[in-house]
Amino acid sequence: MIEKILPPWVASAEAFDDPPGVTLFPEEEVVIARAVDKRRREFTTARHCARLALDRIGLAPVPILPGERGAPGWPEGVVGAITHCAGYRAAAVSREALSVGIDAEPHEALPDGIIDSITLPEERDAMARLDSGVHWDRLxxxxKESVYKAWFPLARRWLGFEEARLAFSPSGTFTARFLVPGPVVSGRELTGFTGRWLVADGLVVTAIALPRATR
Structure with a gap:
């Protein structure tokens, strides 16, 4: 599913359950040693997906350890992202992108009281005018999770929900405009991202892949 919204120069792998027999590297076991079963299963299957995706770009299995702010640590020359939610885990990697961000969520309304804390007034106004067949709040x-995952490796600093303004097209694309100074990429300040979204199989998935300037 996730591959439908990623460009061909980004490799991905996904799972809709937790396959038996998946093992972790010893370094990863240390990270997850005290985790509850749910967290262990998410972590393990997400790493399994990450290694499948790395294999698709010709790289051998390696430990994928959480780094700064929990961002996955990829092999040198690789960028990528991991996501997991109930019934879904995925990873996307690339040697031809500057940054990648992906996220998956159940396609259902957000819990009460959340929407105002993650949206700007103009975003709420725009969502009210969109097709009611999509849970636009969850989307x-x-x-915004994908935006942050693509932002952080470039900026190395936090980006709050209120610091990017998003707009959606029913055709399956979205734009994110930064409301704070963006990172400098290839000598120019980055002012935003474009991404894609998809609703299928009870899930909503979003993705951003920022190409290198030479593409």
Whole structure:
């Protein structure tokens, strides 16, 4: 599913359950040693997906350890992202991108009281005018998660929900405009991202892949 919204120069792998027999590297076992079963299963299957995706770009299995702010640590020359939610885990990697962000969420309304804390007034106004067949609040939350995952490796600093303004097209694309100074990429300040979204199989998935300037 996730591959439908990623460009061909980004490799991905996904799972809709937790396959038996998946093992972790010893370094990863240390990270997850005290985790509850749910967290262990998410972590293990997500790493399994990450290694499948790395294999698709010709790289051998390696430990994928959480780094700064929990961001996955990829092999040198690789960028990528991991996501997991109930019934879904996925990873996306690339040697031809500057940054990648993906996120998956259940396609259902956000819990009460969340929407105002993650959206701007103009975003709420825009969502009210969109097709009611999509849970736009959950989609917006997912897209902002993808924005942050693509932002952080470039900026190395936090980006709050209120610091990017998102707009969606029913055709399956979205734009994110930064409301704070963006990171400098290839000598120019980055002012935003474009991404894609998809609703299928009870899930909403979002993705951003920022190409290198030479593409």
């Amino acid at each position: 917006l939350f997912s897209a």
